Amino acid sequence: MIGFLRGKVAHLLPEYCLIDVGGVGYIVYVSQSTRGRLSLNEDAMLFTHLAVREDALTLYGFSSQEEYNVFQLLISVSGIGPKVALGVLSAINVDALCAAIHGQQLSILTKLPGIGKKTAQRMVLELKDKVSSEGAGQGNEAEPSVTIGDDLLSEATAALMALGYSSSEITPVIRRAGDLKTVQEIIRFVLREIGGK
Numbered sequence: 001m002i003g004f005l006r007g008k009v010a011h012l013l014p015e016y017c018l019i020d021v022g023g024v025g026y027i028v029y030v031s032q033s034t035r036g037r038l039s040l041n042e043d044a045m046l047f048t049h050l051a052v053r054e055d056a057l058t059l060y061g062f063s064s065q066e067e068y069n070v071f072q073l074l075i076s077v078s079g080i081g082p083k084v085a086l087g088v089l090s091a092i093n094v095d096a097l098c099a100a101i102h103g104q105q106l107s108i109l110t111k112l113p114g115i116g117k118k119t120a121q122r123m124v125l126e127l128k129d130k131v132s133s134e135g136a137g138q139g140n141e142a143e144p145s146v147t148i149g150d151d152l153l154s155e156a157t158a159a160l161m162a163l164g165y166s167s168s169e170i171t172p173v174i175r176r177a178g179d180l181k182t183v184q185e186i187i188r189f190v191l192r193e194i195g196g197k
Contacts, residue, residue, distance in 0.1 A: 096161030
C-alpha cells in the first residue's frame with residue numbers, strides 16, 4: 001500500500017495530476033479542492049489511496065489528512081466507490097459534507113454527484129456518528145445549534161460551507177438570521193453581512 005507521495009507536480013489536468021517522485025511519474029486522481037492547492041513544477045505531498053481492481057491500479061490523492069479520512073469513510077458505505085467519493089469531495093468541502101451528514105440533511109446529500117436518496121440515507125445511517133470526530137469536529141467543531149437544530153439554518157450553513165466559508169465565519173452571523181423564512185434569504189443575509197465586514 002502506498003501511504004503518501006512526495007514529489008514535484010509535473011502535470012496538472014482536470015481530474016488528475018502527474019507527480020514526479022525520483023524520476024517516476026505517478027498518475028494521481030485528485031478532488032477539486034486538492035487540485036486547487038497544487039502548483040505546476042512545485043513540490044507537493046499527497047496522502048494516497050490505492051484502489052485495486054482486476055484491470056487497474058488507481059491512485060487517489062489528498063492534500064490533507066482530513067480529506068483522506070473522509071474519503072475512507074465514504075468508500076466504506078455500500079454503493080460508494082472511489083470515483084463517486086472523489087466526485088463528492090470535488091462538489092462539497094469536508095466541513096460542509098460532515099455538517100450535512102451529521103445534521104441528516106438528505107436534501108443536500110442527494111444533490112451531490114452519484115448520490116441518490118438510498119445512498120444518502122446509508123451515508124447518514126453509517127457515518128453520522130463518525131463524521132463528528134473525523135470531519136467537522138477536527139479543529140473546527142460545528143455548533144450544535146446550527147448544524148443539528150433548525151433545518152433552514154442547517155441547510156444554509158452547509159451551503160455556505162460548500163462555498164468555502166468556515167463555521168467560525170458563519171455561526172455568529174447566521175444566528176441573527178432566525179427570522180428569515182427561506183434558505184436563499186438566509187444565505188443572502190450571511191453573504192451581505194460577511195461581505196460588509
